[in-house]
Each structure stands twice: as structure tokens, then as C-alpha cells.
Amino acid sequence: MKNVVVCLMPGAKFDRSTGGLFGAARRLNARVTAVIPGPAEDDAVASIAEQADTVILADVADLSEYQPERTLAVLQSVCEPLQPDVVLLAGDTYSQELTPRLAGRLGGSSIGDAQGLMFEGENLRVTRSVYGGKAMAVVELRRSPAVVWVRARSFDPEPPRETPGTVETRAVDLSESAGRHINATEIIERHVETTGDVRLEDATVIVSGGRGLGGPEPFEELKRLASTMGAQMAASRAACDAGWVPPHWQVGQTGKKVAPELYLAVALSGASQHLMGIADAKVIAAINTDEDAPIFRHCQFGIVEDYRNVGGSLREKLASLLS
Ligand code: FAD
Numbered sequence: 001m002k003n004v005v006v007c008l009m010p011g012a013k014f015d016r017s018t019g020g021l022f023g024a025a026r027r028l029n030a031r032v033t034a035v036i037p038g039p040a041e042d043d044a045v046a047s048i049a050e051q052a053d054t055v056i057l058a059d060v061a062d063l064s065e066y067q068p069e070r071t072l073a074v075l076q077s078v079c080e081p082l083q084p085d086v087v088l089l090a091g092d093t094y095s096q097e098l099t100p101r102l103a104g105r106l107g108g109s110s111i112g113d114a115q116g117l118m119f120e121g122e123n124l125r126v127t128r129s130v131y132g133g134k135a136m137a138v139v140e141l142r143r144s145p146a147v148v149w150v151r152a153r154s155f156d157p158e159p160p161r162e163t164p165g166t167v168e169t170r171a172v173d174l175s176e177s178a179g180r181h182i183n184a185t186e187i188i189e190r191h192v193e194t195t196g197d198v199r200l201e202d203a204t205v206i207v208s209g210g211r212g213l214g215g216p217e218p219f220e221e222l223k224r225l226a227s228t229m230g231a232q233m234a235a236s237r238a239a240c241d242a243g244w245v246p247p248h249w250q251v252g253q254t255g256k257k258v259a260p261e262l263y264l265a266v267a268l269s270g271a272s273q274h275l276m277g278i279a280d281a282k283v284i285a286a287i288n289t290d291e292d293a294p295i296f297r298h299c300q301f302g303i304v305e306d307y308r309n310v311g312g313s314l315r316e317k318l319a320s321l322l323s
Pocket of ligand 1 (some may be wrong): 209210211212213235236237238239250251252253254255266267268269270271272273274277287288289290293305306307308
């Protein structure tokens with residue numbers, strides 16, 4: 001039987017993305033081991049145990065928050081003796097950062113943004129979109145273990161198993177005498193951005209603004225529309241790079257991949273790199289002055305108009321409909 005290890009990050013929670021990650025693992029009909037580096041809440045551990053055959057809690061001092069070198073060393077230390085065929089990680093920034101490095105440490109191969117996984121004989125085949133979502137590629141990973149990060153919400157969660165898996169605590173010694181290579185990274189300051197209650201990757205409604213808004217102030221107006229709709233805010237790279245909104249709002253090839261029920265794109269053109277991030281949105285709607293903007297070729301509903309002429313009335317109409 002194949003052996004799949006799901007690696008979570010410090011402070012692991014059980015949310016829809018985590019559920020989808022285990023959904024991907026369980027579809028491989030393999031033995032599933034979850035690894036949590038550092039401590040985690042009892043509720044999260046219990047939910048993860050309902051998805052895995054075994055949960056390994058790595059008992060290591062001072063790892064309540066993500067630290068790249070230490071997290072990598074813990075995952076390497078726990079994964080090595082398990083000799084997995086496949087190691088799966090989520091699509092968050094930390095997991096994306098660690099995936100190729102963990103593959104290197106384990107002597108395996110690596111790829112990211114997986115939307116489909118299947119074994120072909122001994123090897124794992126990964127399906128992922130390429131050319132801005134215009135085509136799908138199937139990539140076979142021939143060096144074991146295949147270490148892969150999975151696109152958020154690409155896999156549905158599986159129901160909890162009737163018999164939860166066992167939970168083991170494993171002491172991990174990261175001292176230099178244990179031979180682990182840990183760079184002396186010193187964290188000078190930790191700046192935590194305030195984010196909404198729901199991660200962008202898990203949001204069901206998203207209102208996203210682009211360069212056409214012209215500055216940070218119109219984003220405040222857009223926020224009021226988003227709050228009426230119960231939506232999360234997002235933006236194009238142009239708006240993020242301009243410093244109008246925080247970088248973690250960015251959606252696209254080099255930003256977040258989202259899969260909401262509704263994505264409202266306001267004053268953004270729909271460049272291929274942006275579209276890559278919204279390929280899994282169920283419904284796309286757009287407001288843009290340019291009827292030839294590429295976003296109109298990808299949306300189900302569109303308004304060719306200056307956003308300033310429609311944003312306010314749209315909010316009022318929605319507010320009266322929802323009240
Ligand atoms: P623009 O393309 O300038 O579009 C602005 C739009 O606003 C226009 O369509 C205009 O008609 C409309 N507009 C103007 N005024 C109004 C108004 N008053 N009312 C209504 N509409 C109006 N981009 C991303 O978004 N995400 C990524 O992850 C990303 N990754 C990239 C990776 C690489 C390697 C590269 C090369 C580029 C990447 N980009 C990414 C950048 C991308 O190519 C585009 O430059 C960017 O998406 C453009 O942002 P925008 O649509 O906001 O701006």
C-alpha cells in the first residue's frame with residue numbers, strides 16, 4: 001500500500017482547505033499520516049485524526065508559529081523514517097515555500113498547484129493548469145517521494161472516518177548535536193497583517209479591485225460594497241504593487257488562487273496572470289469602462305460603465321434586497 005504524508009504548518013487548524021488536502025490524500029487509496037510541527041489545538045487535532053490513519057504531533061520547543069528553517073527541519077526529521085511515496089502540503093504561502101526545499105532534503109521531486117493527483121504504476125501524476133489556465137498539463141514525478149502542494153479548494157473534503165486515527169507525540173531534537181542543518185535565522189520583528197475572518201482562498205464571495213480604481217480611496221468605497229455583500233476584498237497585482245492595498249489581497253498567478261461562488265471584478269482588465277487565480281470561480285461578474293477588456297470574455301455578467309456610476313447604486317440595491 002502507498003504511503004502518503006500530509007504536512008501541516010505550525011498552529012494547524014482544520015478548515016475547508018485542510019479538509020480538501022486530506023480529501024486529495026484519501027483519494028489516493030493510501031495509508032495517510034498527518035504531521036503537525038509544534039503544538040496544535042485539541043479540536044484541530046481531533047478533526048485531523050478523523051481524516052488520517054495516524055497523526056504525528058512533533059514535540060519541539062518554540063514552534064508555535066511558522067519559522068522556515070525550523071519547520072523544514074521538523075518535517076524532514078519526521079518524514080524521513082516514514083519513507084513516504086507522496087508528501088502533500090496545502091496551497092498557503094508557507095507550504096509553497098517549503099515544498100521544493102522539503103523535496104530536496106528528502107531526495108524526492110516536487111511540483112506545485114496540483115489540481116488532480118493519481119498514481120500511474122509507481123509514479124505520481126499531477127494535473128495542473130498552464131499558460132494562464134488555457135491548458136492542463138499532466139506531470140509525472142519519477143523520483144520518490146513526490147512532494148506536492150495542492151491548490152486550495154481543488155479537492156472536496158471527505159466525510160470523517162468512522163474510526164479516528166491514532167495520535168502520537170514524537171520528540172524532535174533540533175539541536176546542532178542532532179545533526180540538523182538549521183541556519184541561524186534571527187527573526188527581528190513579526191508583523192501580522194489584519195485579515196478578515198475568512199481566508200481569501202475559502203471565501204464564497206469576493207469583490208476585487210484593479211488599477212482602474214485609481215488610488216486607495218476608491219477601495220474604501222468598494223469595501224462598503226463588499227461588506228453589504230458579505231464579501232472578502234481582493235485586488236489585482238497592479239493595485240497591490242501600487243501600495244493601495246496590502247500584498248496579501250493579490251489574486252492571480254503570483255497571488256492567491258481563489259474559488260468563490262461569485263467574483264466581482266471592478267476596474268481590472270483581466271490579464272491572463274490575473275485570470276489564473278480565478279479559474280475556479282463559479283460566477284465572474286465585471287464592471288469596466290472598456291467593452292474590449294479581456295475580463296468580459298471570461299465573465300457571465302458584465303457592466304460596461306465607469307465604476308463610479310454603478311458602485312453606489314449597486315450597493316443600495318443590494319442593501320434593500322438583503323434587508
Ligand atoms: P490594468 O490592466 O491597467 O486594467 C485596468 C482596467 O480598469 C482597464 O481594463 C480599464 O478599462 C479599467 N478602468 C479604468 N478606469 C475605470 C473606471 N473608472 N471604471 C471602470 N473601469 C475602469 N496580475 C495580477 O493581477 N495577479 C498576478 O498574480 C499577476 N502575476 C503576474 C506574474 C507575471 C510573471 C507577470 C509578468 C505579470 C503578472 N501580473 C499579475 C500582472 C498582469 O500582467 C497585469 O499587469 C495586471 O493584472 C493588471 O492589473 P489591472 O487589471 O488592475 O490593471
